[in-house]
Amino acid sequence: xxxxxxxxxxxxxxxxxxxxxxLLYVFELHPEAVENRSRKENKKSDHxxxxxxxxxxxxxxxxxxxxQALNKTHVQTSSFPxxxxxxxxxxxxxxxxxxxxxxxxxxxxxxxVTVGSASYTKTERSLAILNVYINFIQVAMPRSNVVILTDxxxxxxxxxxxxxxYPVKGEYSRDNLMLQRIRSYIAFLDIKLKDxxxxxxxxxxxxxxxxDIAVVGDLGHMFRDYPNFHLALTFRNNKGQPLNxxxxxxxxTRDGIFRSKIFLEKVLQVYSSKYMTASRMLGDQxxxxxxxxxxxxxxxxxxxxSRAFQEDIDGASVLxxxxxTHNWTPPEGAGQFHGMPLDVKVVHxxxxxxxxxxxxxxxxNSSSTVSVSDMLCLVLMSGRTKYDx
Ligand SMILES: *[C@@H]1O[C@H](CO)[C@@H](O)[C@H](O)[C@H]1NC(C)=O
Ligand SMILES: *[C@@H]1O[C@H](CO)[C@@H](O)[C@H](O)[C@H]1NC(C)=O
Ligand SMILES: *[C@@H]1O[C@H](CO)[C@@H](O)[C@H](O)[C@H]1NC(C)=O
Ligand SMILES: *[C@@H]1O[C@H](CO)[C@@H](O)[C@H](O)[C@H]1NC(C)=O
Ligand SMILES: *[C@@H]1O[C@H](CO)[C@@H](O)[C@H](O)[C@H]1NC(C)=O
Numbered sequence: 001x002x003x004x005x006x007x008x009x010x011x012x013x014x015x016x017x018x019x020x021x022x023l024l025y026v027f028e029l030h031p032e033a034v035e036n037r038s039r040k041e042n043k044k045s046d047h048x049x050x051x052x053x054x055x056x057x058x059x060x061x062x063x064x065x066x067x068q069a070l071n072k073t074h075v076q077t078s079s080f081p082x083x084x085x086x087x088x089x090x091x092x093x094x095x096x097x098x099x100x101x102x103x104x105x106x107x108x109x110x111x112x113v114t115v116g117s118a119s120y121t122k123t124e125r126s127l128a129i130l131n132v133y134i135n136f137i138q139v140a141m142p143r144s145n146v147v148i149l150t151d152x153x154x155x156x157x158x159x160x161x162x163x164x165x166y167p168v169k170g171e172y173s174r175d176n177l178m179l180q181r182i183r184s185y186i187a188f189l190d191i192k193l194k195d196x197x198x199x200x201x202x203x204x205x206x207x208x209x210x211x212d213i214a215v216v217g218d219l220g221h222m223f224r225d226y227p228n229f230h231l232a233l234t235f236r237n238n239k240g241q242p243l244n245x246x247x248x249x250x251x252x253t254r255d256g257i258f259r260s261k262i263f264l265e266k267v268l269q270v271y272s273s274k275y276m277t278a279s280r281m282l283g284d285q286x287x288x289x290x291x292x293x294x295x296x297x298x299x300x301x302x303x304x305x306s307r308a309f310q311e312d313i314d315g316a317s318v319l320x321x322x323x324x325t326h327n328w329t330p331p332e333g334a335g336q337f338h339g340m341p342l343d344v345k346v347v348h349x350x351x352x353x354x355x356x357x358x359x360x361x362x363x364x365n366s367s368s369t370v371s372v373s374d375m376l377c378l379v380l381m382s383g384r385t386k387y388d389x
Contacts, residue, residue, distance in 0.1 A: 244327050329350055
């Protein structure tokens with residue numbers, strides 16, 4: 001019993017130790033947040049937190065001096081004149097419902113987040129992200145278009161130049177959204193294939209993306225620099241999920257659309273038959289990886305090198321582009337991190353980084369002297385923080 005009571009005393013002390021160390025941790029990182037520690041998410045920041053910029057001193061990585069970029073990203077390397085988005089449409093799936101809209105359904109004060117001078121409810125937050133998605137596209141590729149695929153029952157209305165809302169029937173509940181997204185992509189490609197038969201010769205390439213990305217370079221070059229692919233995916237060195245579903249480019253030729261549609265139908269079939277029980281967010285990525293890896297000649301070792309490559313998968317010529325340039329995510333936490341490549345084209349604000357997406361736009365739009373590269377320095381310095389979105 002004696003031993004036991006000593007042990008018991010220690011056990012009682014453990015949580016206190018834990019709480020103390022936790023408080024110290026919070027205090028060190030965000031001294032002001034300690035005042036608000038009764039709030040549930042006190043480890044997630046509700047304001048920008050800046051750290052050092054990674055990748056300093058590395059060649060071909062963005063060099064920063066505070067918020068100021070010492071290099072210009074997306075320097076024109078091609079001798080072609082830049083068309084900055086001629087013949088490219090960005091396509092994203094987005095829905096919004098009556099039940100979730102407005103001051104009546106949501107208690108405004110409790111879930112409100114503030115970015116700059118604006119406060120947002122959860123729904124307003126998603127809409128703000130969609131708008132910033134469009135803003136960045138229109139800066140980086142002013143001659144492109146944006147298409148928003150949505151539930152016909154959704155109350156989405158967006159009135160902006162070069163943006164169209166396109167209802168596609170389906171089952172858009174939260175639990176089914178990733179599956180429905182592939183269905184909507186397929187339905188859209190099917191319509192475009194029919195349009196192309198009616199009006200051949202008008203080629204528009206399609207880039208299907210999540211709406212929490214910022215396009216920061218010209219993606220039109222991809223279709224010229226790699227003239228033979230049907231669809232393009234982005235990969236990273238990640239065993240379980242080497243392919244990210246947030247970026248799928250489709251060449252707008254008849255062959256490109258047709259082969260991509262068949263490829264996505266295969267992904268849909270694998271998703272429905274193998275991954276319905278997977279987390280509702282990951283099934284599409286697991287299915288994508290399954291379809292690619294099931295091809296006998298495919299060498300997964302190439303996912304560990306950060307170099308583009310092309311491979312035929314079930315009759316589709318698939319271009320694999322490194323996430324580092326075409327789907328760059330600021331890493332959270334303490335992983336290895338070598339900064340930002342100078343030729344980065346797309347920044348993906350996954351998960352809680354969405355606050356940073358809005359903060360980045362506000363910074364970019366705050367003055368005409370702020371360049372996209374300067375803004376990327378801000379992203380580089382603050383991307384490791386967990387934010388409250
Ligand atoms: C803490 O909460 C108060 C009152 O809600 C707020 O004014 C203050 O900005 C918060 N501080 C931080 C660091 O979030
Ligand atoms: C980026 O800027 C740094 C600092 O001015 C310079 O040393 C480096 O050569 C530049 N890198 C490239 C690829 O231009
Ligand atoms: C974008 O909208 C403007 C204004 O309506 C229009 O003049 C322009 O042609 C549009 N651009 C594209 C690529 O559709
Ligand atoms: C949304 O609300 C409007 C009016 O507030 C109503 O006319 C419409 O039918 C509603 N839509 C759905 C899907 O409930
Ligand atoms: C950019 O900032 C100006 C104010 O300086 C504002 O009027 C404008 O609406 C902003 N643009 C966007 C797209 O947010």
